[in-house]
Amino acid sequence: MQRLTQAPNIAIATVWRDLLCEAGFAATVQRQYLSSAAGQLPPSECLPEIWLEHAEHLAQARALLDQLQRLPQRRWCCPSCGEMVEGGFEQCWNCGALMPR
CATH class of the missing domain: 2.20.28 (Rubrerythrin, domain 2)
Structure with missing residues (x-):
């Protein structure tokens, strides 16, 4: 598995994961429940992460997320x-x- 990116919150992470899966990239959300540990751990380590099942999809998945974040x-x-x-x-x-x- 390969880490793709961190998301600002669980809602955005879920949307990104769903869009990646629809595009044919097997992706999962990790650290989705870690926000409750904020304060015990640094906040930057508690953000949800998107992980890809296949490392060879990394460049294409990054390009897709970049495109999604720049919608007109x-x-x-x-x-x-x-x-x-x-x-x-x-x-x-x-x-x-x-x-x-």
Whole structure:
């Protein structure tokens, strides 16, 4: 197994692991419950980690995570309901309409 990266919290670690697995990289989250030891251990050692099952996937998995962390951020007004949508979303959270192209 090969350590890929640390995540800032368990929610992000789980999302990253799921996306890596969907892309065909066998990945697991380690240290997911170690945050309760913060204070007894240095906080940087208590963050959840993403580990890859196959070391040969390391470069491709890093590239995928880098791409995921740099999703374009948008700000657009929904043409259907007028809701202001911000972030990496291409669909209105209020009415489900797609972002105009």
